[in-house]
Amino acid sequence: MTKNRRNLRIQIELKRKEMIQCGKKYGLDHHKTLYTSKELDILINKFLKK
Numbered sequence: 001m002t003k004n005r006r007n008l009r010i011q012i013e014l015k016r017k018e019m020i021q022c023g024k025k026y027g028l029d030h031h032k033t034l035y036t037s038k039e040l041d042i043l044i045n046k047f048l049k050k
Contacts, residue, residue, distance in 0.1 A: 008047045015040045 001009075019040055022033040 002050075005047065005050055008043060008050070012040065012043045012047060015043055 015036065019033065019036040022030070022036050026032050
């Protein structure tokens with residue numbers, strides 16, 4: 001695994017944790033949670049394309 005892929009995996013894990021915390025704090029349909037989920041999707045898509 002390259003350094004970029006490792007960095008992406010770390011970013012994905014951090015964003016996933018952030019999304020879970022947003023969901024717990026604000027609810028699953030809150031705009032902050034949804035925005036964080038979209039950011040996570042982007043990171044996952046980047047990871048899968050490499």
